[in-house]
Amino acid sequence: MSELSGQTALITGSTSGIGRATALALAARGATVVVTGRHAERGAEVVEKIQADGGTARFVAADLLDPGDVARLARDAGAVDILVNNAGLGSFGPSADITSDQYDAMLHGNLRAVYLLTAALAPKMAERGHGVVINVSSGAGTIGDVNNAVYGATKAAVNSLTRAWSAEYGPSGVRVNSVAPGPVLTSLPYEWIKGYVPLIPLRRVAQPEDVSEVIAFLAGPGAAYVSGAVIPVDGGLTAAEPPKLVG
Ligand SMILES: NC(=O)c1ccc[n+]([C@@H]2O[C@H](COP(=O)([O-])OP(=O)(O)OC[C@H]3O[C@@H](n4cnc5c(N)ncnc54)[C@H](OP(=O)(O)O)[C@@H]3O)[C@@H](O)[C@H]2O)c1
Numbered sequence: 693m694s695e696l697s698g699q700t701a702l703i704t705g706s707t708s709g710i711g712r713a714t715a716l717a718l719a720a721r722g723a724t725v726v727v728t729g730r731h732a733e734r735g736a737e738v739v740e741k742i743q744a745d746g747g748t749a750r751f752v753a754a755d756l757l758d759p760g761d762v763a764r765l766a767r768d769a770g771a772v773d774i775l776v777n778n779a780g781l782g783s784f785g786p787s788a789d790i791t792s793d794q795y796d797a798m799l800h801g802n803l804r805a806v807y808l809l810t811a812a813l814a815p816k817m818a819e820r821g822h823g824v825v826i827n828v829s830s831g832a833g834t835i836g837d838v839n840n841a842v843y844g845a846t847k848a849a850v851n852s853l854t855r856a857w858s859a860e861y862g863p864s865g866v867r868v869n870s871v872a873p874g875p876v877l878t879s880l881p882y883e884w885i886k887g888y889v890p891l892i893p894l895r896r897v898a899q900p901e902d903v904s905e906v907i908a909f910l911a912g913p914g915a916a917y918v919s920g921a922v923i924p925v926d927g928g929l930t931a932a933e934p935p936k937l938v939g
Pocket residue numbers: 704705706707708709710711728729730731732734754755756757778779780781801828829830831872873874875876877878879880
C-alpha cells in the first residue's frame with residue numbers, strides 16, 4: 693500500500709509548474725489525482741504522464757477566475773481528500789501602474805478562488821472526519837516585496853485563511869497548511885529571477901520538485917500533527933538578514 697492509496701487529490705494549476713510536479717508526486721504516492729487548469733492539452737499531457745508511470749488521474753477544465761467554474765470544479769471533482777490550492781497569477785510593477793483589472797484578477801485568482809473552492813470542499817472533508825488542505829502561498833506574503841504589493845497581499849491573506857481554517861476544521865480532523873515558496877523555476881524566465889540567487893542562503897532558485905516534495909509530505913501521514921503552519925520553502929531567503937549596504 694502506498695501512503696496516499698484510496699485518497700483523491702485535487703490540485704489546482706496542475707497543468708504546469710509546481711502544480712504539475714505536485715500532481716506527479718501525489719500520484720506516485722498512490723493518490724487518484726484530479727488535474728485542473730484552463731488548458732486541456734497540457735492537462736492531457738500530465739494525465740498521460742501519470743498513467744504511464746502507473747498512476748491514476750483525470751483532467752477537469754476550469755477557469756478559476758469564474759466563480760461558476762469554481763463551483764462546477766468542486767462538483768466534478770467528487771469526494772476530495774486532499775485539496776492543493778496551487779493556481780496563482782501575478783502582475784508585477786510599481787503600485788501606481790497596477791490596473792484595476794490586474795488587481796481584480798490577482799484578488800479573484802489567488803484569493804477568491806481559494807476561498808470558494810475550500811468552502812465547497814472542506815465541509816465535506818469535515819463530515820467524513822478527515823482531509824488535508826494545502827495552500828500555495830509565497831514569501832511575498834511575509835516580506836515587503838518591491839513591485840509585488842497586490843500579489844503579496846493576496847498571499848498574506850491566504851496565510852490568514854490557512855490559520856483560520858486550521859482552527860475551524862481541525863476539530864473535525866481536517867489539517868490546513870500553507871507552503872511559501874521563494875523563486876521557483878517555472879513559467880518565469882530564469883533571467884527574471886536569477887537576481888535573487890545571491891540573497892538566498894542555499895544560493896540557487898528552487899525547482900518545482902523542491903516545493904512539491906514538501907506538499908507531498910504535508911499531504912501524508914508524516915505530517916499528521918502539522919496544521920495551521922506556513923512553511924517557507926525558499927532556501928532560507930525570508931529567514932536571512934538582508935545584505936548590508938555599508939560595512
Ligand atoms: N514560480 C515562483 O517563483 C513562485 C514563487 C512563489 C509562489 N508561487 C506560487 O506557486 C503557485 C504555482 O506557481 P507556478 O510558478 O508553478 O505557476 P505556473 O507554472 O505559471 O502555472 C500556473 C498554473 O495555474 C493555472 N492557472 C493560472 N490561471 C488560471 C485560471 N484563471 N484558472 C485556472 N487555472 C489557472 C495554470 O493553468 P492553465 O494555464 O492551464 O490555466 C497553471 O497550471 C502559484 O500560486 C504562485 O503564486 C510561485
